[in-house]
Amino acid sequence: MQTENAPNPQGPVDHGPAQQYLTFSLGEEIFAMDIRCVREIIQHGQMTMVPLMPEFVRGVINLRGSVVPVIDLQSRFGRNRAQIGKKTCIIIFDTTVADEKVELGLLVESVSEVIDIPLAHVEAAPQFGNSIRREFVHGIGKVGGAFIVILAPERALDINEMAALAEQA
Numbered sequence: 001m002q003t004e005n006a007p008n009p010q011g012p013v014d015h016g017p018a019q020q021y022l023t024f025s026l027g028e029e030i031f032a033m034d035i036r037c038v039r040e041i042i043q044h045g046q047m048t049m050v051p052l053m054p055e056f057v058r059g060v061i062n063l064r065g066s067v068v069p070v071i072d073l074q075s076r077f078g079r080n081r082a083q084i085g086k087k088t089c090i091i092i093f094d095t096t097v098a099d100e101k102v103e104l105g106l107l108v109e110s111v112s113e114v115i116d117i118p119l120a121h122v123e124a125a126p127q128f129g130n131s132i133r134r135e136f137v138h139g140i141g142k143v144g145g146a147f148i149v150i151l152a153p154e155r156a157l158d159i160n161e162m163a164a165l166a167e168q169a
Contacts, residue, residue, distance in 0.1 A: 122142075
């Protein structure tokens with residue numbers, strides 16, 4: 001009988017098609033997002049504050065002449081603002097609003113690595129026990145005995161919802 005930790009004498013087990021995800025940390029938790037929407041990763045640097053914005057909008061940066069809003073993912077999830085440290089990064093990713101491409105920056109504590117997660121190892125978001133809104137979660141990836149929350153950036157970073165929150169601020 002083959003156990004999960006025992007070596008497979010016939011070589012690696014094929015778990016079917018896999019998806020690549022960029023993993024990053026927020027506090028003690030590891031999150032992931034589909035690598036196909038990630039444009040680049042930059043070091044945290046000079047940001048311009050924008051008045052009357054919600055707490056989760058840390059400011060804007062100049063990215064090769066483009067103004068890119070930076071979202072503090074910790075704060076967006078209803079937590080305390082992220083602490084800036086040596087490994088703090090901004091993940092630049094593309095999203096679409098009304099058929100127009102928009103760039104956003106995500107402030108994260110640190111970026112870890114790009115990993116492959118077989119589709120068979122991704123489960124639906126649980127109905128309970130999650131520290132962020134369920135609709136922000138695409139699924140839970142099982143990787144080496146650990147669980148990684150896979151974000152749904154099109155919902156967690158919905159431009160229209162964030163704009164409505166900005167108007168309320």
